[in-house]
Amino acid sequence: MEKACLVTSVVDKEKEIFSARQRESELSDLAKTAGAEPIDKVICRFKKVTPNLFIGKGKAEEISLICRQADISTVIFNNDLSPTQQRNLESVLKAKVIDRTQLILDIFSRNARSVEGKVQVELAQLEYLLPRLSGKGVMLSRLAGGIGTRGPGEQKLEVDRRDIRRRIARLKKDFNGLRRHRSTMRKKRINASLPLVSLVGYTNAGKSSLINALTNSGQIVSNSLFTTLDSVSRVLTLPKNQKIVISDTVGFLYNLPHHLIEAFKATLEELRVSDLLMHVIDVSDERLNERSVCVYEVLRQLEVTDKPVITVLNKIDKLQDKSWLSRLKHDFPNTVFVSAKNRENLDILVLEIEKHLPNTLVEFCLFIPTEHLRFIDMVYTQGCVSKIEYRNNGVYIEGSLPQVLQRKLNRLLNIKNT
Ligand SMILES: Nc1nc2c(ncn2[C@@H]2O[C@H](COP(=O)(O)OP(=O)(O)OP(=O)(O)O)[C@@H](O)[C@H]2O)c(=O)[nH]1
Ligand SMILES: [Mg+2]
Numbered sequence: 290m291e292k293a294c295l296v297t298s299v300v301d302k303e304k305e306i307f308s309a310r311q312r313e314s315e316l317s318d319l320a321k322t323a324g325a326e327p328i329d330k331v332i333c334r335f336k337k338v339t340p341n342l343f344i345g346k347g348k349a350e351e352i353s354l355i356c357r358q359a360d361i362s363t364v365i366f367n368n369d370l371s372p373t374q375q376r377n378l379e380s381v382l383k384a385k386v387i388d389r390t391q392l393i394l395d396i397f398s399r400n401a402r403s404v405e406g407k408v409q410v411e412l413a414q415l416e417y418l419l420p421r422l423s424g425k426g427v428m429l430s431r432l433a434g435g436i437g438t439r440g441p442g443e444q445k446l447e448v449d450r451r452d453i454r455r456r457i458a459r460l461k462k463d464f465n466g467l468r469r470h471r472s473t474m475r476k477k478r479i480n481a482s483l484p485l486v487s488l489v490g491y492t493n494a495g496k497s498s499l500i501n502a503l504t505n506s507g508q509i510v511s512n513s514l515f516t517t518l519d520s521v522s523r524v525l526t527l528p529k530n531q532k533i534v535i536s537d538t539v540g541f542l543y544n545l546p547h548h549l550i551e552a553f554k555a556t557l558e559e560l561r562v563s564d565l566l567m568h569v570i571d572v573s574d575e576r577l578n579e580r581s582v583c584v585y586e587v588l589r590q591l592e593v594t595d596k597p598v599i600t601v602l603n604k605i606d607k608l609q610d611k612s613w614l615s616r617l618k619h620d621f622p623n624t625v626f627v628s629a630k631n632r633e634n635l636d637i638l639v640l641e642i643e644k645h646l647p648n649t650l651v652e653f654c655l656f657i658p659t660e661h662l663r664f665i666d667m668v669y670t671q672g673c674v675s676k677i678e679y680r681n682n683g684v685y686i687e688g689s690l691p692q693v694l695q696r697k698l699n700r701l702l703n704i705k706n707t
Contacts, residue, residue, distance in 0.1 A: 290324065290325065290326040291324060291325045291326065291362070291363050291435045291436060292325070292326050292328050292359070292360060292361045292362060292363065293320055293325040293326065293327050293328060293361060293363040293364065293365050294327075294328060294329045294330070294331065294352060294355055294356055294359075294361045294363070294364045294365070294384075295313065295316050295317060295320060295327050295329070295330045295331070295364075295365050295367065296330075296331050296332075296333060296344070296352065296364060296365065296366050296367060297309055297312050297313040297316060297330070297331070297332050297333070297367040298332075298333045298334075298335070298338075298343070298344060298366070298367065298368055299332060299333070299334045299335075300335060300336070300337070300338060301334075301335070301336045301337070306543065306579045306582055306583065307543060307576065307579055309332050309334075310332075311576055311579075312367055312543070313330055313332060313367070315542075315543065316365065316367045316389075316392075317330070318513070318514055319389075319392055319393065319396065319514055320365055320392065321513070322396050322513040322514045322515070323392055323395045323396050323399070323436050324399075324435075324436070325363060325365065325435075325436060328359050328361050329355050329359060329361065331348075331351075331352055331355070333345075333348050335348075340373075340374075341373060341374065341377050342374060342377050342378055342381065343366070343368070343370055343374045343378065344378075346381075349378065349381045349382060350381070352364060352382055353381060353382045353383060353384075356382060356383070356384045357383075361384065362384050362385060362433065363384060363385045363386075363387060363433075363435065363436060364378070364382050364384045364385070364386050364387070365387045365388075365392055365436075366378075366386065366387070366388045366389065367389055368388065368389055369388050369389055369390050369546060370386070370388040372420050372421040375388060375421065376421075385433040385435070385436075385437070387436050387437050389544070389546060390417060390546040390548050390549065391417065391436070391437045392436065392437075393515070393542070393545075393546060393549060394410065394413055394414050394417060394437075394548075394549070395436045395437055395439070396514060396515050397410045397413075397515060397518055397549070398410045398411070398414060398439060398440050398441045399439075399441075399443075400515055400516060400517075400518050401441045401518050401519070402518070402519055403519040404463075404467065405464070405467045405468075405471070405519065405556070406441075406518045406519040406556075407441035407442065408460050408463050408464045408467065409464065409552050409553060409556065410440070410441050410518070410552070411440045411441050411446075411456075411460055412457065412460045412461065412464065412552065413548060413549060413551075413552035414440055414446060415446065415447065415453050415456060415457050415460070416457065416548075417548060418446065418447075418448075418453065419450065419453055419454070419457075422448065422450050422453070471558075483524070483532055483533055483534050483671070484531075484533045484534070484564040484565070484646050484691070485522075485533070485534045485536060485559070485562060485563045485564055485565075486525075486533055486534070486535050486536070486563065486564065486565045486566070486567060486642060486646075487535075487536045487538065487559055487560050487563040487565075487566055487567070488500060488535065488536065488537045488538065488566075488567050488569055489538075489541065489560065489566050489567070489568050489569070489584060489588065490540060490541065490568055490569035490570060490584060490601075491540060491541055491542065491570070491571070491580040491581075491583065491584055492514045492515050492516075492539075492540030492541065492542055493512065493513070493514055493516075493540065493571065494540065494569040494570055494571045494580075494603060495569055495571060495603040495604060495629045495630075496517065496537050496538075496540065496569045497509065497510045497516065497517050497537050498510045498603075498629035498630060499537075499567075499569055499601065499603060499627070499629040500521070500523060500535055500537040501629070502629045502630075502632050502635060503523075503525055503535060503635060503638075503639070504523040504524070504525050504535060506521075506523050508521055508537060514540070514542070515539065515540060515542075516540075517537055517538065517539060517540065518539050518556075519538075519539075519556070520536055520537070520538040520539075520556050520559055521536065521537050521538075522534050522535065522536040522537075523535050523536075523537075525639075527639060527642065527643050528639065528640070528643065529643065529650050529673050529689060530672060530673035530689075531643070531646075531650055531671065531672070531673075531691055532670065532671055533642070533646065535567075536559055536563075538556060538557065538559065538560075539553055539556060539557070541583060541584050541587045542583065543579075543580070543583045544583075545583075545587055550587065550590055550591070554591070557591055557593075560588070560591060560593045560596075561591070561592070561593055563593075563596055564596075564597075564646060565596065565597050565598075565599065565642065565645050565646060566588075566593075566596045566597070566598045566599070567598075567599050567601050567642070568581070568584060568598050568599070568600050568601065568621075569601045569603050570600060570601065570602050570603060570621075571603055571604050572602045572603065572604055572605060572607075572608065572614065572617070572626070573604045573607035573608060578620070581621070597623075597645050598622050598623065599622075599623045599624075599625060599638075599641050599642065599645060600617075600621035600622055600623060600624045600625070601624075601625055601627055601638060602614070602617060602621075602624055602625065602626045602627070603627055603628065603629055604628060604629075604630070605626050605627065605628050605633065605634075606628040606630055606631050606633065614626060623641060623645065625637055625638045625641050650672065650673070650689040650690060650691060650692075651689060651690060651691075651692045651695055652687075652688075652689050653672075653686075653687070653688065653689065653690050653695050654685070654686070654687045655668075655685070655686055655687075655698065655702075656680075656683055656684070656685050657683050657684050657685075657686065657702065658682060658683040658702075659682055659683050659684075661683075661701070661702060662683070662684065664698055664701065664702070665684060665686070667694065667698070668686060668688070668690065668694075668698070671690065671691055671694050672688055672689055672690035672691065672694065673688050673689045673690075674686055674687070674688040675687050675688045675689075676688070
């Protein structure tokens with residue numbers, strides 16, 4: 290385990306949603322997820338950021354002493370540092386210095402599973418590193434190993450600037466190819482007219498557990514941060530037989546570094562084409578209101594602001610006292626209280642999804658001539674058939690269908706019939 294000292298700064302007059310202790314506790318979770326052992330924690334309060342060290346000189350010397358006494362080789366800062374600040378801090382602290390973006394990138398690189406996820410993370414890591422390798426040789430953090438030095442699949446990240454540039458060009462090319470593939474897949478789904486419901490929420494809220502409970506799938510679930518990085522989609526059949534696609538993706542975090550939002554914009558593009566969002570909240574967490582504010586802030590940055598939202602208040606099984614829960618109904622839109630773990634209230638959630646889908650089912654009766662019988666398959670997979678009669682020159686069916694599909698079938702049949 291990499292022994293670490295955690296530094297959380299409080300700058301006067303800078304508004305933060307979370308208290309210093311709450312931010313420190315989140316940093317500690319992030320550090321542990323990255324494989325570090327937080328040995329000591331320091332909160333620095335100051336009026337103004339110092340350009341060359343971020344914190345004051347005296348505080349830096351204090352931290353340096355802590356590190357020497359406790360044999361700590363890594364200092365993790367709860368904010369972003371400029372390349373100069375990072376380099377200067379390393380020489381004063383005589384320890385490897387990791388900032389918040391680098392820490393989160395490291396977790397991302399450990400958790401990236403798909404080819405696309407790995408490419409995105411390595412690209413973000415190298416773009417982060419490049420300006421940090423200029424000037425006076427390789428920084429201490431580049432030599433030490435551990436957090437900040439490994440890419441996806443535990444391979445060591447490049448340190449040579451020329452090689453990094455070459456690798457960045459290569460990764461960008463790969464990424465564009467993958468992106469085209471994703472967009473083709475999306476078009477296919479739109480053609481199949483299946484509505485898309487996307488899960489959003491703070492990391493560790495239980496999004497993957499919920500998609501597993503709803504669709505009996507096997508997404509990895511873990512009590513650590515950013516377990517899911519890649520978008521995963523599953524088909525769910527609603528009670529009236531309407532099929533929808535549910536997609537699980539990367540969780541959000543307070544002050545998610547801009548760098549990372551940029552890197553994951555492509556993955557998160559799914560959100561922009563969603564018909565409905567399910568905002569999953571961990572009700573057992575005392576910071577649920579602040580976390581929710583962060584989620585909406587990230588959605589705003591991603592320009593996803595016009596979608597209907599169902600608020601899924603998850604982990605109700607963890608609460609002893611449930612009396613205060615009803616208050617949350619007034620604070621969030623369209624609330625449903627569930628436990629993904631105990632599969633509690635999932636039926637209510639499914640009905641709520643059905644209610645908010647723009648693509649609600651409509652009754653239909655249709656005669657499909659023999660030469661177009663292939664359309665029956667569409668009706669069966671996406672709708673609900675209540676009556677079917679085989680006649681001489683075709684099939685008569687009644688039932689309910691997504692409106693989009695009904696229009697499409699009418700159009701197809703009319704065109705073919707004329
Ligand atoms: N008690 C309880 N625990 C839950 C429930 N849902 C999820 N968990 C636990 O919460 C932790 C996080 O669950 P995940 O499903 O991985 O959360 P996530 O939102 O996908 O997290 P990331 O992918 O890391 O952003 C795991 O330890 C789950 O077992 C629930 O309803 N009740
Ligand atoms: Mg997950």
